[in-house]
Structure formats: structure tokens, C-alpha cells
Amino acid sequence: MGENLDDPLVMFCYKLEDLGGTHNGSQKQILFLSENIQNLMPYCLEFANTIFSQVQGLKLNYEVRA
Numbered sequence: 001m002g003e004n005l006d007d008p009l010v011m012f013c014y015k016l017e018d019l020g021g022t023h024n025g026s027q028k029q030i031l032f033l034s035e036n037i038q039n040l041m042p043y044c045l046e047f048a049n050t051i052f053s054q055v056q057g058l059k060l061n062y063e064v065r066a
Helices: 008-020 025-052
Strands: none
Touching: 008 025
């Protein structure tokens, strides 16, 4: 393991991986993603902004979809 288990993104990834090893794992993973991806967007955007900020003139285009 070795990852920070207090990090919601780490826990999300572990859960997603665990679901893959179960009966109908792919379907369970898709359902889990669809139910939880919106909650992770702030973490994804923070990471993406860190990467994008290192390239002058590169901007992240993101719009929230309901």
C-alpha cells in the first residue's frame, strides 16, 4: 500500500480496484464511478491545475455538466 489512506482520492481508487475483483466487477466499477465521480472533481481539477500551471499559456477548459 504505502498511500495516504486519509486522501479521498486514494480511498476512491482502492475501492474501485477492489470492485474489479468481484463478480460483475466491471459493472460495479461503472456504477461506483457514476455515483462518485462528481465528488472527486475538485481533487481532479486541483491536480490538473498544478500540471497546467507549469506550462506557460496552457489553460484548463472545464465546464460542470448536470
